[in-house]
Amino acid sequence: MFQSFDSHATPDQGPPRLAALRGVVQRDGLAGFIVPRADAHQGEYVAARDERLQWLTGFTGSAGFAVILRNVAGVFIDGRYRVQVKAQVDLGQFTPVPWPEVKAGDWIKAHLGAGEVGFDPWLHSADEIATLRAVLEPAGIGLRATRNLVDTIWPDQPPAPCGLAFAHPDALAGFSSADKRARLAEGLRGAGQRAAVLTLPDSICWLLNIRGADVPKNPVLQGFAILHDDGRVTLFTDPAKLDDQVRAHLGPEVSLRPPAAFVPALRTLSGPVRVDRASAPLAVSDELTDAGIAVVWGDDPCRLPKARKTAAEIEGMRAAHLRDGAAMVEFLAWLDRQPPDTLTEIDVVTALEGFRRATNALHDISFDTICGAGPNGAIMHYRVTRETNRAVQNNELLLVDSGAQYRDGTTDITRTVAVGDPGDEARMCYTRVLQGMIAISRARFPKGLAGRDLDPLARFPLWVAGQDFDHGTGHGVGAFLSVHEGPQRLSRLSEVPLDPGMILSNEPGYYREGAFGIRLENLIVVQVAESLGDNRAQYSFETLTFVPLDRRLIVMAMLSADERIWLDGYHAEVLAKIGPRVSGTVLDWLTAACAPL
Template identity: 60%
Template sequence: MFQTFDSPTTPQAGPPRLKALRKEMAKDGLAGFMVPRADAHQGEYVAPHDDRLAWLTGFTGSAGFCIVLPEIAGVFVDGRYTVQVKAQVAQPDYTPVDWPATRPGPWLRENLSSGAVGYDPWLHAVAEIEALEQALDGSSVGLVPHRNLVDRIWADQPAPPKGAIKPYPIEFAGEPHDSKRKRLAAELKKAGHRAAVITLPDSIAWLLNVRGSDIPKNPVPHCFAILHDTGMVDLLALPDKVDDGLKAHLGKDVHLNGPKAFPTVLQSLDGPVRIDPASCPVWVKLQLEEDGIAIARGSDPCIMPKASKSEAELNGTREAHLRDAAAMCRFLHWFDSADKTALTEIDLVTALEGFRRETNSLLDISFDTIAGAGPNGALPHYRVTTETNRTLADGALIVVDSGGQYYDGTTDITRTLVVGQPGAAEKAAYTRVLQGMIAISRLRFPQGVAGMHLDAIARQNLWMAGMDYDHGTGHGVGTYLCVHEGPQRLARSGDVPFRAGMILSNEPGYYREGAFGIRIENLIVVQEARAIAGGDAHRQMYEFETITWVPIETRLIDTELLTTAERDWINAYHRSVRARIAPRLDGEVAIWLHHATEPI
């Protein structure tokens, strides 16, 4: 099993660790210390070595941070985790804070009259610290870069990961890395930048056509890179990660150094050197300033090219989704055939991973499978453990959100299932969520539109019923990379205009605390829209290509709420599912698929 069901943290462990941290703060004359969920590479995911927030507080969500002061320790989490954080942290030792409704600057002003708040400059991005400094301007509270105090008290901290860096086959990458390097170097030169510091692991993996194993469920390596305007790259990685095969793949224009050489390599640069304030650690900026090297601000040069997939990447991803869909159909047939009230959430997770393994292509799951039954489904990022494992009950809804990592692509799919007969409230909410997913799937939109412009379209039917959900409607997805990939987002915060080739999730939901949860998710690709007679010939329009092909649970649909267009979309989608997936199935599963895709 790739997934485990242990409980990595307990609320009881937090208070003594908090006491030890405050002792170190007092020893160093600090009035506060910030503990983010981040590592030196500033990606979304962290290795066990860097999971300091979970170790200190007990909170295991994928986003958040803690600010520890002498009398209060605020754990800042967004709407996805407001229920989870209360269950995972010891209160009142830790105080959950609704973020971003409450921002750290005003919170510090309210809870600290004066003093220095320390932070590890490796673990905070430039833009984050600058925004907080601006919010504290005029107060008697200041920020100071400082040695990490959590590392000082974490006696059994896991060692940093040392996974090998491996070449990624050109048939899946679609473009040699020397071509990528030269293409991006030309953009640097055009901007007048001599070099760019790249810290995001998936950016480096994409640029050099490599993959790694330093982050669970995400095939990326821990390393740093500096791209020069000549196309040459300095790659800073532990020697244990590199073998002769990798050296041959990288070639003479990629110079290998150990991470300890980072200060020396930075010192040797001629400016201006580009840093991305959103992802560059403060340490890099401080080092360049200390060396007197001119700094230029701009985006990570890999971000946008990586987001717009090549045709080889898209073709691979399409095939990965067909393979994954067949495994999902086998799972759904198994579920429908089972004595459901004898099953538990762990049974579902185990069975689904087993069907994916039977493809003989699964390299890992793309995240811990979410299988939340009844009230557990109301936790958007629920992770089942042996302590929380719930037996399925009659009438319960089950949110099953899962995905696989394959050489040719990364999958992510959510289906909401039902045991027995659903209630009227559940069916109505499910239908409104489905209407939102359909609305996004059918969209046409002009060039220049971003996720923030489209997110409300997925919510309109929920809003009309006085409902909503506290997460974005969709996130970017990589190709055998991270299942969450920026900068594109289908969310209120998504300000990057969509481009052809971007992969996104389309996953509206609804969650009623203590009762049930609903989420339905397909992956979609931005593509140029087909021309419409009478339309503006001069206007570039886009639409979405659906690449997930798994039946949607029709027993949960209140058909009276559907429009004719929505009903037609569901039937057309199911015809496509049958046409694409039936040839990959046989026997009882093929018969099940036929029934599951009958018109409504």
């Protein structure tokens, strides 16, 4: 639990591991092998056993994949990781590939004349493989489902996780598991479907009102489940994870089976069976089809109900954010008292975790804290290790992106602060990022719009200065679940309509490689907007995060009157909500930090 600063695979380990994998690829008669950062549950977060991409290449990012061919090994990374990957892999052996600008199928065609590329069907969705086949097969390149070849060369691969599960109270969930199962089963019956296969751990935990300890920083239980059209659920997971209390909580309508029973159970179902083409492993639909069972493609039935938080979940998130906001204010006040050049990034991360622990309510942090001083702030998902630990120096920016898991909610917040005087250029960039965050916070928009429709609001102040950032403006957030939760996002790629109850991050940024990074992040929840004008159905956002923004970095002349009004109003609310939770010199610091512009 909590944060470790030890490094994992290093660039020098990559070449011998790559050579070993190529040996197995050749012996199996393949021309290549695909190594995703994924597990059989297709979630973003994976256990140590499933960190195959990291073990092979050294790359520690939360998204990406590698394609290993005979003469070239591509590591596909999105805009968040293009600086990071260059420091983590052996660039003489691995070639960073900008993704999704360069598609895997096109890249394979360009580097492979003919042959078969292997893949593990438990680590790829049906959508992924269908997309690849459509590009490769006309070029005479095949895809072959095979065993996992990385596992055959990983001698000390960690065991499968076996964290103990625990009940999540109905009072915090807003509905009992029986209520949720009955509602989803009704939907299956209405669609003429006999069952739905659930493979995402957070969906299973949400449906059954349980939490687990199988994945670092995310309170989820790994397993598979089958939801039947009468509301019964069969849960396939290691029985050692379930004590008597959890078994009693699950009740008689949830049958418990070991993981090895999952495939045989699939083959005995009556169809049609609903499978999520985008998230379920290809192996699931293949097993059903091989057994002659009709497969119906459809979204994971938990996906949208989980995203639309209940009133109880939203109230829990509000409480968690006030508690966390006070810890953050204690931390920022402490940080301001430290003389320049006396702290390292690890010192900062350790101190922040200490303030959260002092709440006596911390379950875990919600992800490894990103703490980038000076140029390290430009590495969007930088994770400090003992080898990379940098001193926080005078006259630079410090970016701290962190979060916490509490039993009543999940937090995620980023603040960028001044250490000394970082200069006018840094202040102007900071102000543009702030303007983008304010634009999202103030947004009022018609019902039916998606994240792609709002994403430009956060970028416009940067665009007019010829600047931008290479990540989405925001991601969905779970309620004491995964800190990254779909399907909603604030992103030019997201077509999912935003609905009341959906919680998102609002986190524009700006990054100048080798110099500094800036990101500001609050969590927001979609709400029905009060009636105005001709009473069209419109939504707006409620802000959940209450922590001051660094006034020393704001160029006041760049802000509009409306932006100043919003910022003064936000800071007044911070002081009113967080002030009673701190005292003494911290309250003095907070009062000054929240003073009107």
